[in-house]
Amino acid sequence: MLEPEVLKYAAFSALPDGGNPAGVVLSAGELDEPAIQGIAAEVDFAETAFVTGVRGDGALRIRYFSPIAEVPFCGHATVATAIAFAERNESSGDEPITFATPVGDVVIAVSHEEQGIRAAFTSIPPSVRELTGGDLAAILRLIGLAADDIDLELPPRIAHAGNPHPVLVLADRETFDRFTFDPHEARALMDDRGWPATITIAHRVAPDRFGARNLFPVGRITEDPATGAAAAAFGAYLRDLSAVPVPSRIMIEQGSHVGRPGFLTVDIPMTGGIVVSGHAVPID
Template sequence: MTRATVQRWAAFSDDPGGGNPAGVVLGADDLDETGMQRIAADVGYAETAFVMGSGRERGIRYFSPVAEVPFCGHATVASAIALAGELGDGPFAFDTPVGRVDIETRTDAGVRTAAFTSVEPWIEELPDATLGALLALIGLGPGDLDPRHPPRLAFAGNRHPLLVLADLGAFDSLTFDPGEARTLMDAEGWPATIIVLHEHGAGRWEARNIFPVGVIAEDPATGAAAAATGGYLRAIGAVTPPARVLIEQGRHVGRPGLLTVDIPESGGITVSGTAVPIG
């Protein structure tokens, strides 16, 4: 068996010290699930992507340090940009555990970006008990929620609980116990992040994504959550499609990044950003 080579990328940033680090393993065909999980644990990033096959249409799987994840946006962006470095810009397609995801890479003024289009998003209401547990986790109450944007469960590849806070101070100061967060997420079957948002206005949002895996507690830039957010905003009528919103994330963990979210009238949500090698 050929020894797997792990590339390390920072996605949704043009700075290796910003954005969300992702491991990328190209040519992972010979790795079984145990091997992928071991490598992801060794890498220690929120997710590592394992890409199989050849050409512009490939299989992909995503692993956190502790478990397989159905879909990971930032590792998708990193993987597409890594492939574009070998095959050139243009369209790619990944066969993910949640379905086909199309990606387009392009380079402008020396900066390469990738844009992926999610599977069909949906939202549903959060049960009162679940909402209560979420608010207790972050030490806030119903009065801290933005009444214009009701709490929901949002999906665009992963199931994410989503809360919008009215006050920037509450958003900046929220804290949580990672162990309690992991217990709640496991009990609810949430494989990825808890989304907490604040609207800055003029199409600008800021996100914090709770994601306790290994040494990580809060994710710096979450593409799957950005896609779910785009679907949520369309579903509740908070935007008039076609629309574009910008999501800032990572300020609270010292790795700022920027995610561009394009929301069409129907279908999947497109999330785009840059990625640069680490090291």
């Protein structure tokens, strides 16, 4: 069996040294799970996406793997895969692409712009629930902060738009920029709570602009540079709290704390899935 081609893209950036790196394997149908996990570990990005086949209706079957385990859904790898697929199938123009993911069908709109191809995915219908006092206390201990560091207008929650993401919004920008955490303690907490993706720590920069840091300790990674699934969950969180008018568009700045700045555009409709969009470019 021939070794599959592994593509590498930076998602949510127009520059290869920005945004979030993702591996993409467009032809993974003959790979078994150990082989897939081995490729993801070798690529050593936060996630690598594997297109494992085509459903009868044309939807692409896709799975996502971190270097250590399968992840139910990954937004930045979805954007990277959609753009990689569109670049290699130019005859399809701006036809939407459907990914059959482990959490359900996700439709990705692609559009050709001056900066390149933009991909926009619509999340599954999201849900938002309370973050228990014990979970909140554990996260605050992890990042060395106290309850009075939280923005009173944006209380903690767990938001789910493909993966469950605990969400804390900090009131002070300096506190947001300077907090630190032990990645081993973070991984132990997330494994204990069954949180497979990221913990989102955010700060409101302007009414429609937020900074985000997404804790994701896996391998050499401690923070995810740009997290599409977390951005979708965050949009659902804001809608649930009536913290923004709906429909509306917000921008999320992420990645500067780990040297890979990226920008995620989040469109929040009145109901239904949250739309997250951005560019992706090949990494040499």
